[in-house]
Amino acid sequence: MNNLNTCKIGKLYTIDAIGEQLPLKIRRRMYDLGFINGQKIKVVRKSLLKKAILIEIRGYTLSLRSTIAEFIYLKS
């Protein structure tokens, strides 16, 4: 399935789910920040070694580690 790491930069996607692989604490934070099913999301840019990604969600900008982004699944 497409996730935040594999998707294209600058294109609008819809969140499907957050993988159970992530610890509960992180998942809860992601939900608090608005990463819920059906939410529109966009990857703005990636760092040089692609370990950090910058995303746009709900009108604000947020950075994430790619190891987390891997488990944020998108609808195709």
Place this chain on the structure above:
Amino acid sequence: MINVNLVGNPNTGKTTLFNSLTGAHEHVGNWHGVTVEEKARIYKYNGQEIRIVDLPGIYSLTALSYEEKVAVDYILSHKDTIVVNICDASNLQRNLYLTLGLMELGVPIVLAVNQIDKRKNCKIDFKKLEELLNIKVVYLNAGDKKEVRKLNDAIIELNSKLKNNYIVKYNINYFDKIKKNNEKFNKLDKIIDKNIVKNEDLLFYKIKILEDDENVKSLFNIKNNFDCVEEVAICRYSKIEEIIKSCVSASGKVYGQSKLDSIFLNRFLALPIFLLLLAGCFYLTFFSIGSYLSDGLDYLLQKFIASPLINLLSHNFGSESFVVSLFQEAIIGGVGSILTFLPQVALLFFFLSLLEDSGYLSRVAFVFEDVLGKVGLSGKSVYTLLMGFGCSTTAVLTARNMEDKNSKIKTGLLTPYMSCSAKFPIYAVLGGAFFGANNIFVIIGLYLLGVVIAVALSYVLEKTVLKSKEQSFILEFPPYRMMSFKRTFEMLWLNVKLFITRVGTLILAMNIVVWVLSNFTFTLKFVGVGEGVSILETIGKILSPMFIPLGFNSWGLASALIAGLVAKEIIVSSIAMFNGVEEASIESIQSSIVLSTSAVYFSSPSSVISFLVFCLLYFPCIATTSVLLKEIGKKWTFIGILIEFLIAYLTAFFIYTLGRCFEVFGFIKVLLVISLILILILSIRRIYKIFKKKKFCPYQDKCGRCK
């Protein structure tokens, strides 16, 4: 007295508001998590005393990092206190999520909507917002002292309502869907102990249990997971969307994005740009503007304060008196020489706050995430490490931004390796004596050495005893902001004041102590005339042999290093005192340390470098140690200090030996030998690899793990 808690998302202007309300000068910045502990202050408004508590920023009432836990615990244990919930107008949607959480908790709320960037295309219908939430809404600019009066009025109004038995009640209808369809939710009634929870708090606890909040669950001995976190979040966000739709006209602009990012965050340019900016800041501070101002101050101090004072004193007491000696050596030579660094230290702190205020720091964190993630830190550590260039003591506190214990300990331990502003005078004075204009390379080298050792140590700790959990690097990007003229001036003035206070109190007192100890014998006889051995000289002579391998064997340096534990600047002022420097000038200290007759004397450039390296790396000052004890515990502080001392000793030894080799045998010969040794080591490794037998691989080399 009215009690008020200041609550809001990170970087929404809580501390700015706190400062405007109370007239305090707490540290603020355009970064996520500047405030890491609660700070209280009482102020008066219209004869009414208000005690306001500034809390670290949070996203919800369940904490992820340490500074968030401080805030959440505080709010939960002060449920009857009025909460001023501050929201950023340009990011209202996400900010309201916390507001809903607070409403569920049932605390009395005043909503302060902060319009820092007054964007014309984002309009909020405040009346409607007030109606929908049933909360008093005040819109203001948190930095404007006049506008915050509206907030004071609202607080007083709410307080008098509460006094008249007004019961806070919010309409929390958005969980109806869960209430109807979720069986787990309805079973909770049986599990929750009614003796612990009051009836009106029931909903809050039920929701927290559905969110699997560890703290609340342990309160009721609940072990199983409910897995309803997303469902709860969806309920809240659907309510928020409803509110936003009817109150806010779309702005279209994304919070925290700017065209500048295509340069500052360019994949290839970002790192060079940052390094250039940092180098520029350091150059301006230490070598151009800063050093001109320093020289000017030096001249003024000498001409208008030092010389007249000494003339007056020797006239009254006679030039041989110990009073004159005390003033000349401890106060003018010692304190004065530190005071001349005022422009440089103030500028350094100013540049650091400029980096912080502009919003650029989050971008730097993003750039460094690649590297820092690998050594078990997070891009967020950049904040702590950069603050460490200013003052380690306050920087260690910001390690609370980390999400797990081991990363927090690691960040705390690494901070003292960042060369703090107090160490700069040592480099400038001692290095300048031997290297003159080339000292700039020595200083850059020292700063880099600190950073490299910190990163290497972090890597070693990560691979051995302090393995950290995965950090999320969830970091909100703030918009770029220009520092206003007023704030620029305020920042400069504040830093000047802080430095003068530090020199006038701690350093002055310590200099007098060092002077007394170095001028009186154990039998309390004054040694100024050249009789007997002073207390410090006796102690220093016992310790100094241990520094022979490092290339400096003098009682003065050993004593200066001990005195420097209180504050690193004192190393310079002690040397000035021991050498009997009687002017507040850097040059006279410099000319004294190259004289072989002085108490503190360096024989060669390599012994100076060795001493500088030792100063950079040895024990943190007492203030930092006490903060470390509080933040990372006794065990790790002790281990950390021990490691620091070992690293300092070994690095200084290595550098001194290498330097001596260069001095004695000449540059080219040593370089040849070193390259020969390197080639030898590399070829041995190569041969070893070839002869090493391949192990049996169950995956038949397909998984790629062996490579």
